[in-house]
Amino acid sequence: MSEQIPSDICTLYVCTTCRDAADPGEGPRAGARLHDALAAALADRPEARVRIEPVECLSVCKRPCTVAVSSPGRWTYVYGDLDPAVSAAVILDGIGLYAGTPDGIVPWRERPQEFRKGVVARIPPAPVLP
Template structure:
């Protein structure tokens, strides 16, 4: 199974975030890491690589994440709650990782993914150099 990477925008700021407090995106990253740590090694989320990134340029829809994997579609999701979305995100990404192309049927996606999708990006094509 190809590696799946979840990028979490750590600079996302919720409207109610105090200027000197950790930003909503950084709190979401911490919540995701804690949720993964509590799952069994057999859970698909245990193999997920989670990385914080400085900005995903979706500032009007915090919190934002992107999921990518070789030969699969890449998705960007926004409007995620830093306090309650970690389990939903990881469950949805388990479904994503189980597909050959990253295309999870609409009805099988968590509601947060159906409502929060910002972009769906096709897989990078294999090199045609020859």
């Protein structure tokens, strides 16, 4: 039985296998560090309606670090080129803007700079089937 997620919750998928060019062969990859930073930042925002899901690959290896945000009835966005050391607050701020829209489309000029420069894809909401 799958878990029922409330429709006002945004899901943030974080690629934990993203590798930064400076990553050593051993130790946590940049994507895993981004996931940890996001989890820590989210703990400081108990009001945030965000659920973080680690994923093994978002297939955007040329644009690490990569995240995707989705929510029922809203467009899904994929963002890359995020810095694991400094992007957590920016990502959560951007998701707050996303959550404040009925369709997930935040006006271009209102998006954080990292989202404007790092957008990889925009995917339409899945249709509701009868």
